[in-house]
Amino acid sequence: MNELVVVSGKGGTGKTTLVAAFAALAEKTVLADCDVDAADLHLLLEPRIRRREPFKSGHTAFIRQADCTQCGVCDTHCRVDAIRIDRDPDGNPTFSVDSISCEGCGVCVHFCPEGAIDFPESTCGEWFVSETRQGPMVHARLGIAEENSGKLVTLVRNEAKRIVHDRHFELLIADGPPGIGCPVIASITGASLVLLVTEPTLSGLHDLERGFELADQLGVPTAVCVNQHDINPSMTETIDRECEQRSIPVVGHIRHSRDVVHAMVAKQSVVEYTESPVAEEIRKVWHQVNAMLQAGAETRA
Amino acid sequence: MRIVIASGKGGTGKTTVATGLARSCEGDVQLLDCDVEEPDCHLFLKPNIEGSEAVGIPIPTVDGEKCTGHGECGKICQYNAIVSLGGAPVVFPELCHGCGGCALVCPEEAITEVPRQVGVVEYGHSGHIEFIQGRLRVGEAMSPPVMRAVKKYVREGATTIIDAPPGTSCPVVEAVKHTDFAVLVTEPTPFGLNDLTLAVEMLRKLRIPLGVVINRAGIGDDGVEAYCRSEGISILLRIPYDRRIAVAYSRGETLEVAIPEYREKLAGLATAIAAKVSS
Numbered sequence: 001m002n003e004l005v006v007v008s009g010k011g012g013t014g015k016t017t018l019v020a021a022f023a024a025l026a027e028k029t030v031l032a033d034c035d036v037d038a039a040d041l042h043l044l045l046e047p048r049i050r051r052r053e054p055f056k057s058g059h060t061a062f063i064r065q066a067d068c069t070q071c072g073v074c075d076t077h078c079r080v081d082a083i084r085i086d087r088d089p090d091g092n093p094t095f096s097v098d099s100i101s102c103e104g105c106g107v108c109v110h111f112c113p114e115g116a117i118d119f120p121e122s123t124c125g126e127w128f129v130s131e132t133r134q135g136p137m138v139h140a141r142l143g144i145a146e147e148n149s150g151k152l153v154t155l156v157r158n159e160a161k162r163i164v165h166d167r168h169f170e171l172l173i174a175d176g177p178p179g180i181g182c183p184v185i186a187s188i189t190g191a192s193l194v195l196l197v198t199e200p201t202l203s204g205l206h207d208l209e210r211g212f213e214l215a216d217q218l219g220v221p222t223a224v225c226v227n228q229h230d231i232n233p234s235m236t237e238t239i240d241r242e243c244e245q246r247s248i249p250v251v252g253h254i255r256h257s258r259d260v261v262h263a264m265v266a267k268q269s270v271v272e273y274t275e276s277p278v279a280e281e282i283r284k285v286w287h288q289v290n291a292m293l294q295a296g297a298e299t300r301a
Numbered sequence: 302m303r304i305v306i307a308s309g310k311g312g313t314g315k316t317t318v319a320t321g322l323a324r325s326c327e328g329d330v331q332l333l334d335c336d337v338e339e340p341d342c343h344l345f346l347k348p349n350i351e352g353s354e355a356v357g358i359p360i361p362t363v364d365g366e367k368c369t370g371h372g373e374c375g376k377i378c379q380y381n382a383i384v385s386l387g388g389a390p391v392v393f394p395e396l397c398h399g400c401g402g403c404a405l406v407c408p409e410e411a412i413t414e415v416p417r418q419v420g421v422v423e424y425g426h427s428g429h430i431e432f433i434q435g436r437l438r439v440g441e442a443m444s445p446p447v448m449r450a451v452k453k454y455v456r457e458g459a460t461t462i463i464d465a466p467p468g469t470s471c472p473v474v475e476a477v478k479h480t481d482f483a484v485l486v487t488e489p490t491p492f493g494l495n496d497l498t499l500a501v502e503m504l505r506k507l508r509i510p511l512g513v514v515i516n517r518a519g520i521g522d523d524g525v526e527a528y529c530r531s532e533g534i535s536i537l538l539r540i541p542y543d544r545r546i547a548v549a550y551s552r553g554e555t556l557e558v559a560i561p562e563y564r565e566k567l568a569g570l571a572t573a574i575a576a577k578v579s580s
């Protein structure tokens with residue numbers, strides 16, 4: 001099985017646009033939206049949800065007021081300032097846990113002399129298995145202000161892999177999150193190929209370098225695609241050169257085109273929406289990426 | 302006054318607004334780049350970095366001589382970062398949140414905490430702007446400690462502009478917490494709208510007043526405008542799509558340098574926010 005993960009150091013470079021187009025071009029594919037914090041792929045693929053599950057992970061502390069003697073031990077031990085102390089007009093304190101700040105370390109729960117702190121498992125979001133016109137899709141929604149996005153990403157990927165396996169498919173295409181932190185690490189570890197989508201901007205170049213470093217540390221094969229290459233041709237050249245020096249293949253340049261937004265508004269991928277040059281360029285990128293995936297699979301075999 | 306510049310989705314122009322706003326504000330201004338996974342403000346402000354500080358989280362080290370293999374540490378740890386299988390426990394530094402539980406609970410006092418570097422804070426100036434940024438080390442998973450270290454530099458009395466990371470999960474909350482006003486930068490597309498609604502939900506949960514800046518106005522549909530109208534959210538500024546802005550951005554130029562009339566508009570944005578905060 002091949003697993004392609006499309007990421008970008010910086011958000012908004014056209015990752016989801018490409019994933020939706022690849023989904024339309026590839027056959028027998030399962031899709032995974034690993035951008036669990038700001039998922040957008042469903043807007044283009046209009047999934048029909050078949051299965052819906054809560055995502056439970058970690059715990060959150062909760063102080064039972066009836067048993068609390070206001071000793072303050074929890075506040076002394078909490079390192080993330082999650083213990084709130086509200087005082088009434090006479091200065092008497094009430095201790096409570098700010099569930100948004102609480103990281104669920106459980107130290108207060110253990111040390112509370114009164115055993116006054118409950119520690120229920122928290123529901124941090126939801127995940128879904130859906131059908132789309134391009135095949136099955138696994139996606140998720142991390143709750144507002146929640147943690148453990150890495151674990152949710154891993155869950156989404158594993159579920160998608162299971163479907164690939166069950167249906168005897170060969171490919172998983174994942175829309176990855178932006179950045180280089182926890183959810184990105186969870187998305188790309190062990191992938192067959194990571195496609196870094198960038199734009200020819202100073203910040204695009206800067207973020208690309210951090211992306212290379214991460215992919216390198218994790219030992220995943222990488223390719224680059226430059227989106228909106230014509231915004232700054234000389235920066236595009238710089239990026240091409242940088243990639244060449246690192247022996248990272250550039251699988252294509254895609255022009256700036258209003259068709260991209262128009263397709264989005266029409267809830268379609270660019271290749272479904274139009275035959276214009278931008279769609280042609282995206283098709284070429286897909287052929288290159290697919291060839292790399294096939295070649296990689298042969299070497300592994 | 303602390304203004305955070307946020308967006309549900311990346312690449313909408315957060316950094317453009319944050320840096321342009323900082324440049325256009327007079328007086329005592331600080332810019333804190335809390336997008337520690339991809340700090341980019343420095344590319345636009347080109348600050349003079351005057352110093353830096355390592356950010357570490359305390360992780361346990363076990364004194365094998367003292368350890369009697371109780372395994373209390375492994376029981377309290379919620380992240381499987383310290384695992385005891387009879388003998389002295391094994392520590393997995395990348396999983397440790399630095400909560401200190403294992404050191405506190407160890408009956409033999411066999412655990413001491415040593416800092417492990419996860420990032421760095423750099424500080425300096427760009428013209429009249431005091432500049433602070435955090436940078437997460439590549440390969441590290443946990444950005445909140447780095448963001449907390451950056452936010453220690455917030456000064457009372459200054460106009461503090463905070464560039465937040467994209468999204469709505471725990472790192473974003475860390476950046477947004479304890480601010481007076483949030484500017485949500487979005488674009489008028491279905492993706493922009495979807496991510497904006499999530500960001501609004503987050504800010505309402507945190508009870509932070511907010512306003513919207515529509516970047517690349519005119520490119521998509523009017524979903525964002527309609528949403529703001531029905532939710533009673535004020536649109537503070539519309540920045541029409543202009544290739545000059547895209548090109549300037551690609552070169553690392555700030556908005557008001559690329560198109561000088563934005564200096565006044567951004568200064569107006571700051572005044573409008575100040576009026577909202579004080580009312």
Ligand code: SF4
Pocket residue numbers: 063067068069070071072073074075095111112113114115116117
């Ligand atoms: S440690 Fe327990 S008893 Fe003491 S203030 Fe906290 S919750 Fe209350």
Ligand code: SF4
Pocket residue numbers: 105359360361374377378379380381382383396397398399400401402403404
């Ligand atoms: S400090 Fe906390 S998170 Fe780290 S190993 Fe000890 S108990 Fe686990």
